Amino acid sequence: MVTTSKASEPVPHAKVDKRVERSRHTVLVTAFKLLSESGVAGFTVDEVARRSGVAKTTIYRHWPTREALVMDACSQMIAKQETPDTGSLEGDVSAILLEIAHLLRTANWSFVLPSIVDTAERNPEFAEIHSRIQRGHAAPLREVLERAVDRGELSANGNVSTLVAALLGPLFYRRWFSREPVDDQFVKAIINLVLSTN
Amino acid sequence: MVTTSKASEPVPHAKVDKRVERSRHTVLVTAFKLLSESGVAGFTVDEVARRSGVAKTTIYRHWPTREALVMDACSQMIAKQETPDTGSLEGDVSAILLEIAHLLRTANWSFVLPSIVDTAERNPEFAEIHSRIQRGHAAPLREVLERAVDRGELSANGNVSTLVAALLGPLFYRRWFSREPVDDQFVKAIINLVLSTN
Numbered sequence: 001m002v003t004t005s006k007a008s009e010p011v012p013h014a015k016v017d018k019r020v021e022r023s024r025h026t027v028l029v030t031a032f033k034l035l036s037e038s039g040v041a042g043f044t045v046d047e048v049a050r051r052s053g054v055a056k057t058t059i060y061r062h063w064p065t066r067e068a069l070v071m072d073a074c075s076q077m078i079a080k081q082e083t084p085d086t087g088s089l090e091g092d093v094s095a096i097l098l099e100i101a102h103l104l105r106t107a108n109w110s111f112v113l114p115s116i117v118d119t120a121e122r123n124p125e126f127a128e129i130h131s132r133i134q135r136g137h138a139a140p141l142r143e144v145l146e147r148a149v150d151r152g153e154l155s156a157n158g159n160v161s162t163l164v165a166a167l168l169g170p171l172f173y174r175r176w177f178s179r180e181p182v183d184d185q186f187v188k189a190i191i192n193l194v195l196s197t198n
Numbered sequence: 199m200v201t202t203s204k205a206s207e208p209v210p211h212a213k214v215d216k217r218v219e220r221s222r223h224t225v226l227v228t229a230f231k232l233l234s235e236s237g238v239a240g241f242t243v244d245e246v247a248r249r250s251g252v253a254k255t256t257i258y259r260h261w262p263t264r265e266a267l268v269m270d271a272c273s274q275m276i277a278k279q280e281t282p283d284t285g286s287l288e289g290d291v292s293a294i295l296l297e298i299a300h301l302l303r304t305a306n307w308s309f310v311l312p313s314i315v316d317t318a319e320r321n322p323e324f325a326e327i328h329s330r331i332q333r334g335h336a337a338p339l340r341e342v343l344e345r346a347v348d349r350g351e352l353s354a355n356g357n358v359s360t361l362v363a364a365l366l367g368p369l370f371y372r373r374w375f376s377r378e379p380v381d382d383q384f385v386k387a388i389i390n391l392v393l394s395t396n
Contacts, residue, residue, distance in 0.1 A: 037320075038320075039239075039316055039319075039320070041237070041239030041240075042239075111319050114312060114315040114316035114318075114319055115316045115319075117312040117315070117316070117374050117375070118237055118312035118313045118315070118316045120312075120377075121237075121309050121312055121313075122235075122236070122237070127377065130377075131376070131377055134375050134376050134377075138376065159387065161378065162368075162384060162387045162388065162391070163391075164376075165368040165371045165372050165376065165378070165384075165388070166364070166368050166388060166391055166392070168367075168371055168375075169366075169367030169368035169369070169370060169371030169372070170360075170363040170364050170367035170368070171367070172367060172370065172371050172375060173363045173366055173367030173370050173371070174363055174367070176315050177315070177332050177366075177370060178329070178332050178336065178362075178363065179318075179325065179328075179329055179332070180359065180363070186360060186363075189357065189360045190360065190363070190364060193360070193361075193364055193391075193392060194364070194391055194392070
């Protein structure tokens with residue numbers, strides 16, 4: 001399975017698996033880096049092969065199409081954020097939103113996401129990936145809001161989906177649309193605005 | 199200036215200007231339509247020439263580069279929204295946001311904007327165009343909020359930039375990120391959430 005192994009030498013299964021795993025990982029890291037630089041449109045398997053040193057034939061063995069590789073690399077972006085439990089709704093929401101604001105300022109996916117959004121407009125398969133990435137971002141926030149409804153800290157009338165959009169939307173708006181700073185002061189002002197009426 | 203005119207016949211200036219204007223308009227409309235379909239990445243002057251029937255040399259006479267044509271076509275997207283004056287802050291904000299929600303669901307620029315956002319991540323010239331488009335969208339909203347501060351209907355503490363992001367962000371979030379409906383009920387819930395504390 002790995003182009004560097006000699007066909008004549010029997011290689012133990014575990015060792016092959018480890019090598020395959022390593023080369024898969026290298027390809028995904030390289031692919032994601034290339035996506036950060038040139039977006040979905042400028043992404044080619046040739047360039048991934050050149051940069052990673054993994055043969056194109058090997059890459060195509062794991063990912064039959066360019067699209068499959070892009071999608072797998074994108075899946076790596078799904079934020080694995082922990083759900084905080086500070087005891088109060090405002091504490092939980094602050095912890096989540098300040099972390100997202102930090103990632104919007106620094107994380108690689110923050111440069112790649114517009115390319116996914118754009119591709120999703122014209123490609124239903126990408127739209128599915130994209131909505132998965134989005135659900136990943138929003139899951140901890142949704143969870144702490146639902147917990148607050150159960151605790152009676154938040155009126156059940158306050159629709160959780162609406163609140164998620166009201167809290168995340170302004171951060172995304174500043175990062176990608178108005179291109180204003182997403183600093184901690186702004187995040188706290190939004191939380192104050194949205195939660196004080198509930 | 200126009201490829202269909204016969205060089206031997208003298209043509210009145212006004213007539214030439216009108217023809218030039220018409221061919222410019224045809225090119226811009228075609229360019230914008232092509233952008234809607236394939237985004238910035240899939241945009242070529244060849245295809246604009248083919249579809250519009252205007253010669254490539256004529257197109258390049260008006261727009262020296264592909265980028266110049268893309269940017270000019272994008273500028274056409276800037277919403278020429280009127281600033282309403284219903285007499286109340288909530289009335290004004292509702293009129294603006296319900297119209298934007300309608301455009302997000304139906305207007306061509308709603309499909310093209312992600313491509314501009316994506317290109318802006320890597321291209322400062324596009325970033326400038328993009329921020330101009332964005333200021334165009336937000337101008338009437340900013341105006342009615344500032345008017346409400348002057349009238350004393352809105353606390354001057356409520357930072358206008360924060361309020362713009364709090365009102366527009368959730369709509370943009372739903373349209374391009376969570377891909378949930380941006381219906382009138384949602385728009386009203388956001389207005390209620392954001393304005394009731396101010």
